[in-house]
Amino acid sequence: MSINRRRSRVASVVAGIGIVAVLVAGCSRGGAEPDGDGGAAAASPGITDTTITLGMTTPLSGGTAGPGTCTVAGLKAYFGNVNAAGGIEFGDGKTRTVEIKALDDEYDPQKAKANYDQLKGSVFAMTAGLGTPTNRAWREAAIADEVPQVLIQTGDPLFSNKEESPWQLGFVPVYQNEGEAFGELLAGAGGEHKVAILSQNDDYGEGYVEGFKSAIEGADNIEIVKELTYEATDTSVDAQLTELAASGADVLFNAMSITPLVISSLQKVQEIGWLPSLFLPSNTSSPTAILEPGGAAALPAVYTVSFAKTPQSPAFAEDEDVVTFLSDLAEYADYPEAPAFPHCMWSYMIGATLEQVFTKMTEPTREDFMAQLRTISDFEAPLMLPGTSVDTTEDDQPAVSTVQVIKYNGKGYEAVESWDE
CATH class of the missing domain: 3.40.50.2300 (Response regulator)
Incomplete structure (x- = not known):
C-alpha cells in the first residue's frame, strides 16, 4: 500500500572515514560573494579543494544506540565506497573525498547542542543525525549560523518548512x-x-x-x-x-x-x-x-x-542494491551483519542523495549547497522500494514523503494492500 500525500505530512565518539583535522579553505560563514578580484566565491568552512567534511550528532550510546549507530554506519558505508573509487567530482570540476565527524549525544538535547557547537566551525554541513528533540535543540542556532542541518532522521514537519527553516531539510517521511x-x-x-x-x-x-x-x-x-x-x-x-x-x-x-x-x-x-x-x-x-x-x-x-528494502527479507536476498550495501557496510563501516535497524539503509540513501547534490555544486559554499539540494527530483536512491523516491523540490515536504505499509511475517516484512489479520 503506497501513501503519498501532497499536504503537510506525516525514522563523545568520533567516527568517520579517515577522520582527520580539516583545514578550512576560507573563513567566511557562507562566503557566497566573489573575492575582491572578481574570482571564485570564498569557500565555506569544512570544504577544501580535495575534501568535504560532514558532521553528525546522533545517539551512539543509551536506549537508542542501535538506530543511532546505524545512522553513522550507513553513511560511512556509502562514502567509504565512493572514496575508495577516488571521490566525487563536484560541479566545480574538483574531485573531493568525504570525511565524517560523528559525536554521541545519547539522545540528550543538551548534549546534541554541545556537539553542534563543537562541530559547526570545522564541518561543511550537519546531516543524518537521529532524533526529534535532539535535532530541535540546535535548529535555531544552525539557522542563525547558516549551517546546513539537512537530510536528518526525524519526521518532524518543522524541518521541512523552507520559510521557517531555510537551512534545514528532513529526510524521512513526516510522522x-x-x-x-x-x-x-x-x-x-x-x-x-x-x-x-x-x-x-x-x-x-x-x-x-x-x-x-x-x-x-x-x-x-x-x-x-x-x-x-x-x-x-x-x-x-x-x-x-x-x-x-x-x-x-x-x-x-x-x-x-x-x-x-x-x-x-x-x-x-x-x-x-x-x-x-x-x-x-x-x-x-x-x-x-x-x-x-x-x-x-x-x-x-x-x-x-x-520506503527501504529490508536485507533480511528473502525477497531481497539477491537484490543488487542489497548485496552492494551489505558489502559496503562490512568493508567500510565494520558492520559485518545485516542491520537490525532501518536507519542503516536510510543513511546509505542519504549518502547517495548528498552525492547527487555535490555533483551539482559549482561553488564551494553552503549557500550553493542548499540551492542545489532543493533541485533533486524523482531520485531513486539505492535500496529504495519501487514506487518511492527522493524529491526535495516540494515546499513543506521532507526528501522522502512516500511510504508503503508492510506486515511482519515472523521473519521479515512483506508488502500489503489491505488489512489482513
Whole structure:
C-alpha cells in the first residue's frame, strides 16, 4: 500500500572515514560573494579543494544506540565506497573525498547542542543525525549560523518548512504521513475495530496520532476507546498497557521511539493476555532487534511502514542494491551483519542523495549547497522500494514523503494492500 500525500505530512565518539583535522579553505560563514578580484566565491568552512567534511550528532550510546549507530554506519558505508573509487567530482570540476565527524549525544538535547557547537566551525554541513528533540535543540542556532542541518532522521514537519527553516531539510517521511498510512489501512478494513493508543508525550508521538486520526475521520467501523502517553525518559510503560488492555481494544497503535520500551511493551501485552493487532513506527519496528526479542509473532498482526528494502527479507536476498550495501557496510563501516535497524539503509540513501547534490555544486559554499539540494527530483536512491523516491523540490515536504505499509511475517516484512489479520 503506497501513501503519498501532497499536504503537510506525516525514522563523545568520533567516527568517520579517515577522520582527520580539516583545514578550512576560507573563513567566511557562507562566503557566497566573489573575492575582491572578481574570482571564485570564498569557500565555506569544512570544504577544501580535495575534501568535504560532514558532521553528525546522533545517539551512539543509551536506549537508542542501535538506530543511532546505524545512522553513522550507513553513511560511512556509502562514502567509504565512493572514496575508495577516488571521490566525487563536484560541479566545480574538483574531485573531493568525504570525511565524517560523528559525536554521541545519547539522545540528550543538551548534549546534541554541545556537539553542534563543537562541530559547526570545522564541518561543511550537519546531516543524518537521529532524533526529534535532539535535532530541535540546535535548529535555531544552525539557522542563525547558516549551517546546513539537512537530510536528518526525524519526521518532524518543522524541518521541512523552507520559510521557517531555510537551512534545514528532513529526510524521512513526516510522522503524520506514517500515522495516516496506518489509519487508511484500518479504515479500509472490514468489520468493527476498537483502537487503543500509546504515544510518546512530545512532537514525535503527537505527529503519529494526528496523522492516524485524520485518516480515520468519518470511518464508522473504527472507535478510539483509550489514549495514554508516556515520557521518553520512562523506564516502563506496564501501567499504561494494563489500563489500555482493559479497554477491550483489538488494535494497539504504539507510537514509541525507545527501543527497550517497545520490546517490553510487546512482552507485557502477552503477559497480561492481551493480543491486539499492532501498528509500530518505522524506526522502532526492526524484525531482529525488536520484534523477535518481544515475541511479536504471537500477535495477530504487526504492521509498519517503509520506503527501504529490508536485507533480511528473502525477497531481497539477491537484490543488487542489497548485496552492494551489505558489502559496503562490512568493508567500510565494520558492520559485518545485516542491520537490525532501518536507519542503516536510510543513511546509505542519504549518502547517495548528498552525492547527487555535490555533483551539482559549482561553488564551494553552503549557500550553493542548499540551492542545489532543493533541485533533486524523482531520485531513486539505492535500496529504495519501487514506487518511492527522493524529491526535495516540494515546499513543506521532507526528501522522502512516500511510504508503503508492510506486515511482519515472523521473519521479515512483506508488502500489503489491505488489512489482513
